[in-house]
Every structure is written in C-alpha cells, then in structure tokens.
Amino acid sequence: MYQPISGFSKQSKEQKIDWLAKTYLKNSPEAKNIIKQYWNTDQKLQQLHDEFSENTISNYYLPxxxxxxxxxxxxxxxxxxxxxxxxxxxxxxxxxxxxxxxxxxxxxxxxTLKVGQVHFSFVGDFDKLSSFFKKIQPKFQEAAKPITQNMEKRGGGIKSVQLKDKTNLLPDYYQLHCEFETVDSMGANFINSCLETFADVLEKEAQLYTDFSSEEKEIEIIMSILSNYVxxxxxxxxxxxxxxxxxxxxxxxxxxxxxxxxxxxxxxxxxxxxxxxxxxxxxxxxxxxxxxxxxxxxxxxxxxxxxxxxxxxxxxxxxxxxxxxxxxxxxxxxxxxxxxxxxxxxxxxxxxxxxxxxxxxxxxxxxxxxxxxxxxxxxxxxxxxxTGIQEGHMKMHLMNILNQYKATETEKKVLVNYYKNHVVSYSDVAIQLEKLRQ
Structure with missing residues (x-):
C-alpha cells in the first residue's frame, strides 16, 4: 500500500538522514558517515550549498x-x-x-537571440485573430516595461513578438513566438516573466475585443515558457x-x-x-x-x-x-x-x-x-x-581501477610504471595485482 512520508521537506538535515538510513539503508552507521563526510566544515559554505536546492543531505563532488x-x-x-x-x-x-x-x-x-513561447488555444477565425494581434502588439512591450527596464539599460530586452498558426500540428493551437536578448545573463527568469505578462495581456485584451464572438474571446493559455532550443x-x-x-x-x-x-x-x-x-x-x-x-x-x-x-x-x-x-x-x-x-x-x-x-x-x-x-x-x-580510443582512455582510467581494487601506494607506483608499456584492462590489472601480492 502506498504510504508517502509527510512533512519531509520541513525536517532537519539530521532527521532526513535518519529517516533515509532507517527506511532504505538498514540503519547503517557507515551509510550515515558517507553522507556526512562530504559536508563542508565551513558552516556558512555548507549552508550556501544546502540552499541551492531542496531536501539536501550532503554534497556530491565532481573533480x-x-x-x-x-x-x-x-x-x-x-x-x-x-x-x-x-x-x-x-x-x-x-x-x-x-x-x-x-x-x-x-x-x-x-x-545571441533566445526564444520563449506562449502556447494557447483559440477557437475561431484566424484572420480575426491576426487582426487582433496586430492591434494589441504594442501592448506586450508596454506591459512588460517594469520587467525589461534594467535589461534594456544593459543592451538587451524584447526583440520580437510574433503570432504563429500551429493548427497543422494540433487543432486550435497557436503561439506567441518571442525573441529576446539577455546580454550576459542566461535570462530564463527574465524571459519567463515577460512571457507570463504577454499571456495576461492576450487573455484580457481578447475579452475586450469587439470583433470577436463570445467563443473567440475565450482564449485559453496552455503555458508560457522559454525554449532551450536556441x-x-x-x-x-x-x-x-x-x-x-x-x-x-x-x-x-x-x-x-x-x-x-x-x-x-x-x-x-x-x-x-x-x-x-x-x-x-x-x-x-x-x-x-x-x-x-x-x-x-x-x-x-x-x-x-x-x-x-x-x-x-x-x-x-x-x-x-x-x-x-x-x-x-x-x-x-x-x-x-x-x-x-x-x-x-x-x-x-x-x-x-x-x-x-x-x-x-x-x-x-x-x-x-x-x-x-x-x-x-x-x-x-x-x-x-x-591508436584506438582505449589505449589513452584506459591509461587515464588506470587510477580508478587501482582504487577499485584497493591498491596500496606502493602497488600503484609499480603498476603505473608497468602500464607505460602495456595495455590497460580490468582483468590484466587484477592479474598484475595478484602477482604483486603473492
């Protein structure tokens, strides 16, 4: 029976670890130690890392x-x-x-242009939608002015807002296809904020547009989101x-x-x-x-x-x-x-x-x-x-293999020298280690 844990996000880091160890790790002290040994001893730095994401229990290091x-x-x-x-x-x-x-x-x-889209449904005459879009087009930039002011000072901002008919893909599917310049920022939050403003303008202005029928006024916003295809x-x-x-x-x-x-x-x-x-x-x-x-x-x-x-x-x-x-x-x-x-x-x-x-x-x-x-x-x-990909790759991978076999520093030194003139493989490293240990 499905029994989800409640309030996990509100627990302390220690409580999260205790629950995790008890539920999935057989309450292993060693497992707890592995989690804690990657904590940073600088508490301020560790708190900074903890706050990058949610439900953090440790750090995951990459070289x-x-x-x-x-x-x-x-x-x-x-x-x-x-x-x-x-x-x-x-x-x-x-x-x-x-x-x-x-x-x-x-x-x-x-x-350097980036893209975001407002995806929406419209049931009605496309020619009317096109005329409506042309009439309200200046209002998109105007409504987004509080968001774009600082970006514009840095040389960025909204570059274009286009209406696209996508009904060949899905019935009643249209989009606002928007281009942005975000200068030195990746700009995801900026773009998404602009898009949600555009969506709000689209919905509200449709209700006021007298050339629309009652059905055409009911534009449905599906979602407003940047695209990672740029x-x-x-x-x-x-x-x-x-x-x-x-x-x-x-x-x-x-x-x-x-x-x-x-x-x-x-x-x-x-x-x-x-x-x-x-x-x-x-x-x-x-x-x-x-x-x-x-x-x-x-x-x-x-x-x-x-x-x-x-x-x-x-x-x-x-x-x-x-x-x-x-x-x-x-x-x-x-x-x-x-x-x-x-x-x-x-x-x-x-x-x-x-x-x-x-x-x-x-x-x-x-x-x-x-x-x-x-x-x-x-x-x-x-x-x-x-030479083939393995010769160089496996020589670079040698230290990982030696560590997996728990080689001593002396064994590592001997085998690093040995493999300067021999082909590295998991099986051969095991054989050479066995010889050394005998």
Whole structure:
C-alpha cells in the first residue's frame, strides 16, 4: 500500500538522514558517515550549498580540473572543467597544445537571440485573430516595461513578438513566438516573466475585443515558457592548418591522416549511431566547462542535440574538410549561457572559474565553451583513427581501477610504471595485482 512520508521537506538535515538510513539503508552507521563526510566544515559554505536546492543531505563532488594552453583568437586561456570521466581533461589539453602551435582556435558569434513561447488555444477565425494581434502588439512591450527596464539599460530586452498558426500540428493551437536578448545573463527568469505578462495581456485584451464572438474571446493559455532550443544563439569555432603540418607523428603523413580524419567526420554526419557517440564526445568538453561556470548543462545538451537534428536527421555537430592544401575543422552550436545571475554570483568555485577565464562576457564564454567541444572532438577522432580510443582512455582510467581494487601506494607506483608499456584492462590489472601480492 502506498504510504508517502509527510512533512519531509520541513525536517532537519539530521532527521532526513535518519529517516533515509532507517527506511532504505538498514540503519547503517557507515551509510550515515558517507553522507556526512562530504559536508563542508565551513558552516556558512555548507549552508550556501544546502540552499541551492531542496531536501539536501550532503554534497556530491565532481573533480574540478584545468585544461591549459588554449590559444583562442590569439589570447591564451586555461579552461576550468568539472567532470568525473577519465581522459577528458587530458585529451582537451593535448588538443589545445596541438592547435596552439598551428595558429590556435578562431571563433565567431553568429547571433545571441533566445526564444520563449506562449502556447494557447483559440477557437475561431484566424484572420480575426491576426487582426487582433496586430492591434494589441504594442501592448506586450508596454506591459512588460517594469520587467525589461534594467535589461534594456544593459543592451538587451524584447526583440520580437510574433503570432504563429500551429493548427497543422494540433487543432486550435497557436503561439506567441518571442525573441529576446539577455546580454550576459542566461535570462530564463527574465524571459519567463515577460512571457507570463504577454499571456495576461492576450487573455484580457481578447475579452475586450469587439470583433470577436463570445467563443473567440475565450482564449485559453496552455503555458508560457522559454525554449532551450536556441538556433539563433549560435557560435562557431574552427581550426585549420596546412596538410603537411597536420600530423605530429613520423609514421603517418599529414595528408593521409587528414583524409582519414575527414572520412571519420563524414561518417558521423551520415550515420546516426556514430553521430550520437561522436556528439557525446563533443559534449564531454562542453558540459565540463558549462558545469564549472555554473550554467545549465541540461539545457545546453537538449539544445545541442535538437540542433544536430535540424535537417530532419541526427548528424554531427562538427565538420571537417580538405580545402586545397589545408585541413579545416569546425563546430557550429547553439549555446545560451550566462556570466551573471544564478550560481555565477553564489558558488565560490564558479566565481573562481570565471575569474580564471578573465571574467568573460556571455559571448566570450560561448566562444570558450565551443572551443572546448571542438578540442575534445578533435582529440577523440585522432585517437580513434590512430591508436584506438582505449589505449589513452584506459591509461587515464588506470587510477580508478587501482582504487577499485584497493591498491596500496606502493602497488600503484609499480603498476603505473608497468602500464607505460602495456595495455590497460580490468582483468590484466587484477592479474598484475595478484602477482604483486603473492
């Protein structure tokens, strides 16, 4: 029988932990200790973390790393990355160094518009609705003035409000499709507040519109919400070099390696099974920087994957080509980011991450994040078409495996040295540890 707990949110942290341990963890002292050992000893800092979300009982740590040597538009960056996956930071760093000696990364902001929509139902004549919309259109901006004043001072605000007929998708379905400029803030709260104001205007003005029938006056607002699909908030990052400079090995000529690289990217453009993993590698780099800078990686993920499907089939977010005697590799991706508001002014590590990046504007952060994704993808493809992904990845993963087997510091030292010249695998690590322990 379903018996929900009542008043859980009102309990203290200790009470929540006691209930959790008693109900799901066999009242284990060890389980309680695991939860508490991640508490910050600085009570003010811990309270800050507790108040980021609801029903918090502990902190969940991710490694905070640095990928140095990124030359972006002739300026040197060290990029903060928050990620738990082995080899991501190392791969990004390697790619940064490779391209740093070949002119570095070049970026361009294509646009920064963000989107929100008021979804509503209207039963009646569309021509009348269209005339009504044209008549009341100035009232949307006017009603939102108290919300937009500060944003407008910073150069942002409402850019457009359009009426869209979506009855080909659902009966009686229409929307206000709205575009915004939010400058250095991600702008979710700003956009949603504007949209709810627009919805209120739409409903109230419909009741007063004399050309509507009684049925047409009853516009029903379904919802008012920003969209995380922002195909007009785009950034491009690219690298290029002569073919004879593309290889950093003596075994594979640059032209041959570049041709194989381009072929690998073309496969990701055409084959969805490959494209998903290909783009996941891009997001390894992007999400890590988005997390480190206090932005919403879930929104970025959703928007990026939607953009990858913009032509009706899921495809690669990066593109490569050989143009004459030059190799070119690029990414174009929607990134709705902020450097003010939200966690950016609250989380100490987020503030530090932004400081490391030189306290960038939202546009500059878009450029850095796109570069991290391109670098990560470059490193992954280079590994795939040469040594294979496992050689480098598993060597970076070695310490995790050793920790799982509870290796001592002496054992770790011996095996790290051993695997400089051997292939890492779970089974082989177990064998080598057994030999040491005998």
């Amino acid at each position: 905070f790393g640095i990928a140095p040597n990124f030359l972006i538009n002739n300026k040197l960056f060290s990029i903060p990355m928050a990620i738990e996956e082995s080899s991501v930071v190392a791969a990004a760093s390697k790619a940064a160094k490779f391209w740093g000696t070949r002119g570095g990364f070049k970026t361009k902001i294509i646009d 195909p007009e908030c785009l950034v491009r990052a690219e690298v290029s070099c002569p073919l004879n400079e593309f290889s950093d090995t003596t075994t594979i000529p640059g032209k041959q390696l570049a041709e194989k690289f381009v072929r690998a990217v073309k496969i990701a453009e055409k084959e969805p099974y490959r494209a998903v993993t290909h783009n996941k590698g891009i997001m390894n780099g992007i999400d890590a920087v988005v997390l480190a800078t206090g932005n919403d990686f879930r929104a970025i993920e959703a928007g990026a994957h939607a953009y990858a499907s913009k032509n009706g089939k899921y495809s690669s977010l990066t593109h490569a080509e050989i143009d004459g005697e030059n190799f070119k590799f690029s990414i174009e991706i929607p990134l709705a980011l902020g450097t003010v508001g939200g966690l950016t002014g609250l989380h100490p590590l987020v503030k530090l991450a932004l400081q490391i990046l030189g306290n960038p504007s939202a546009k500059q952060l878009m450029e850095v994040v796109a570069v991290a994704g391109l670098a990560q993808n470059f490193a992954a493809i280079q590994s795939l078409i040469t």
